[in-house]
Amino acid sequence: MGGMALHPSIDNGVSKGSGSFAGGTLSCGCTERTVRLKITGDVAHNHACGCTKCWKPNGAMFSVVAVVPSDNVEVAENGDKLAVVDPSALIQRHACKVCGVHMYGPVERDHAFKGLSFIHPERFAENGWSAPGFAAFVSSVIESGVSPKKMDGVRARLKELGLEPYDCLNPPLMDYLASFAAKKAGTYVE
Template sequence: MNVRLLHPSIQSDVHKSDSDNIGGILVCKCSDKPVKVKVSGGIAHNHACGCTKCWKPAGATFSVVAVAPTENVSVIESGDKLAVVDETALIQRYACKACGTHMHGPVEREHAFQGLSFIHPELFERDSWPQPTFAAFVSSVIEGGVDPSEMDGIRIEFKNLGLEPYDCLSPGLMDYVATWTAKKNGTLGQ
């Protein structure tokens, strides 16, 4: 069976894990005056994402996305080229107006992920970031145009690559969101 390109850093074995990730500089795809975003400190929850909102490199069906504390994320060059893609979205994805690359996406509204910024680790100048550990929102690629008949093959490919495919976030992250919600609603003690 011929499987579509999930993401180049996942299938090409280009990326090797760095469990001691200390952050770095994210760079957009512009050759002239690229946007640069500094991530001070490590990233967490790196995963493949099938949602239709995340930026994906050309030809990829999934994005690769992780989070960092928003206080550790700062634009250091060409910030005037950034604009929010969808101001109504939970994740305020700042993209380069010239090349379209999403550079960082803080969660500013009240939410379990408030205080985190979503980033695309493949944009780091150095190839030293933790490998993805799961695939999220896998079935959402259908909304992006993938034929439903391909889904079994996509899930098998993820499993073959060591990434458990989920149609939401990983169980640990879903438990975190549900716990935050239960505490906020008073159904679970603080």
């Protein structure tokens, strides 16, 4: 199982976070006029994501993506190189127009995740950010060209890495989304 490539930052095992990560600098893949973001604080809900919207490094089956409060994101250098990938999407993924790396994706619409920005923590120059804790939208890798015949092996490898595979988000995040919807509908019960 260990030979299945999922994502460079987890393929050799999931590194535990330091527990005291204070933030750092995210960089795009350009060697000239690199886009840099300053992130304050640690990431939350870090996970491997199989969706077809998230940026993935070349050859990766999954992205690794986490959230931070949008107020903790500052474009520090070369923000003029950023453009929103899909203005109609919930997550407004800002990518470098030259190298294509997604730098941050704020949620600005009325949604349970409003006020959060999605980032790819492997782009940090610093180590110690909270480790991925689960895998989401696992079946979606089929849409990216992975054979359905390989899915048992993909799920087994994720479990081997300690990343429980889900075909949505993990249960606490799904409960949060359902609670948000119930509050809007007036059916929420404490």
